[in-house]
Amino acid sequence: MPSPARVPRRLSFLPFRGSVAVAEGLLTWAMLHGPAWRRLLPDVYVHRDGHRPDDHRMWCEAVALRLPAGAAVAGRSAAYLWGADLLPRDAPVTVLLPRAARMRPHPRVHLVRSVLPDVDRTRFAGLPVTTALRTAFDLGRQGPRVDALVAVEALLHRRVVKLPALRAYAAAHPGWPGGALLREVLALAEPLSESPMETRLRLLLLDAGLGPLTAQHDVRDARGRFVARVDLAWPALRVAVEYDGDHHRERAHFRQDVARLNALRAAGWLVLRFTADDVLRHPRATVALVRQALTERATTPVAR
Template sequence: MSVPARVPRRLAILPFRGSRAVSEGLLTWTMLRGPTWIRLLPDVYVHRDGHRAEYHRMWCEAVALRLPPGAVLAGRSAAWLFGADVLTRDAPVTVLLPSPARMRPHPRLLVTRSPLPESDRTRFAGLPVTTPLRTAFDLGRQGSLAEALVAVDALLRRWVVKLPVLRAYAADRPGWPGAPLLREVLTMAEPLSESPMETRLRLLLLDAGLGPLTAQHEVRAGGRFVARVDLAWPALRLAVEYDGDHHRERAHFRRDVARLNALRAAGWVVLRFTVDDVLRRPDATVALVRQALAERRAAAANH
C-alpha cells in the first residue's frame, strides 16, 4: 500500500484512530510503530510534534475517539472545555458512561457512571460532553465543599450556567448522590468570583462567620469610580483581596500601588492575602479580618 509523502494536516495536529489511517492508505502499521507517532490509547495515535503530555485538550480528543455509544466527556474535563479554571496538573480525562457501556482502564482516564438522559448531552468544540448545566450539577456534588464551590463558581463566571437555573435543576433531583453537598454549595455560590483562590478565600471567611460580604464591589467616591474590590463589607468600607502571582509583575505592582492609594483616600481599609495566607495560614488570615471588622465597627460607632 502506497503512502503519501506528506502527512495530512489533520494527522499532524490531532489524535486519530490508527486503524482508520491505515485503511485509508495514509499510513502503515510499520510507520505507526516508528518514532514519528506516539501511541496515546489503544488504536489512538498523535504526531510527535503534536504530543504534549500535559495538554488536556489532546487527551480529551484522544479519549473521545474511544468513547462507546452514549458516553461523553464530563466533570472537570467538560468544565475545562467550557472555559472554567478547574483542572489540576496532570488531571485525567473524566468520562461519564451510561449503563451498560464499558471502557478499558487507563491512567489518563477517570470513568464515572450515572444516568445520562439525552437532554444532558451536547457537543462542544467538536467533542461530546455533558451540558454546562449537568456539568455544574455533577461537580457541585463531588469532593470537598471547597472543591465543589470552586467548580460551580468557575462555571457560573463563564456564564454558561445561570444560578437560578442550576438551583431549579438541583431541586428536581433531591435524591441524587451528593445532593446535600450541592444544596450547601448553592447557598454560597457566587457568579462574580474571579478565580478559584478568590472563592476559597470567600469560603474561609464565610465558614468563620464573617459574612455576609459582597463580591466584586464597586467603590465610588464623589460620584466617580475608584476601584472594584474582590470582597467587601461596604457599610464598613473594608475590603479583602486575593493577590495572585501576577501582582508581582512590575507594571501590575505600580498599578496596584496607585489603586490602593485611591482606595485609602476614599476612606477604605484594604487587606491583601496570598495563596499561602489562604491555604497555609487560614487561622491567621481569619484573625486579621476579624480584627479589622471589629476596628471598623468601633470606628463607625464613634461617628
C-alpha cells in the same frame, strides 16, 4: 540522506484512530511504530509535532475517539472544555458512561457510571461532552465542599451556567448522591467570584462567621465617582479584602496597584490583601487579621 516521511495533513496535529488511518491507506502499521508517531491510547495516535503531554485538551480529543455510544467527557474535564480550568495537566480524562455502556479502563481515563440522558449531552468543539448545566450539577455534588463550590463558581463566572437554571435543575433531580452538598453549595454560590482562590478566601471568611460580605463591590468617593472594584467588601465599614495572584508581582501591575490602593485609602477604605499562602497555609492568621480590622472599624468608624 533519506527524505523525511510524508505526514498526511489531516493527521499532522490531532489524535486519530490508527486502524482508520491504515484502512484509508494514509499510513501503515509499520509507519505508526516509527519515531514520527506517539501512541496515546490503544489504537489512538498523534504525530510527534502534535504531542503535548501536559495538554488536557489533547487527551480529551484522544479519549473521545474511544467513547462508546451515549458516553461523554464529563466532570472537571468537561469544565476544562467549557473554559473553567480546575485540574492539573496530568489529570486523567473524566468520562461519564451510561450504565449499560462498556469501556476498557486506562490510566489516562477516569470512568464514572451514571444516568446520562441525551438532553445532558452535547458537542463542544467537536467533542462529546456533558452540558455545562450537567457538568456544574455533577461537580457541585462532589466533595470536599470548598472544591465543589470552586467548581460551580468557576462555571458561573464563565457564564456558561446561570445560577437560577442550576437551582432549577437540582430541584428537578432530587435524591441524587451528593444532593445535600449541592444544596449547601447553591446557597453559598456567588456568580461574581472571579477566581478559585477568591472563592476559597470568601468561604474561609464566611465559615469564620465574618459574613455577610459583598463580592466585587464598586467603591465610590464622596461625590459618587468610581474609585475601584474590590474583591470582597463590608461596605458599611469600608473594609475590603482582596486576593493577590502572581500577576500582581509584575512591574506594571505593581504601579497600578499602588495608585489604586492610595485612591481607596483616600476614600476612607481599609484594604487587606492576601496570597494563596495566607489562605491555604495560614487560615487562622488570615481570619484573625480580618476580624481585627472589622472590629476596629465597627468601634471607631471612619468619618464620612
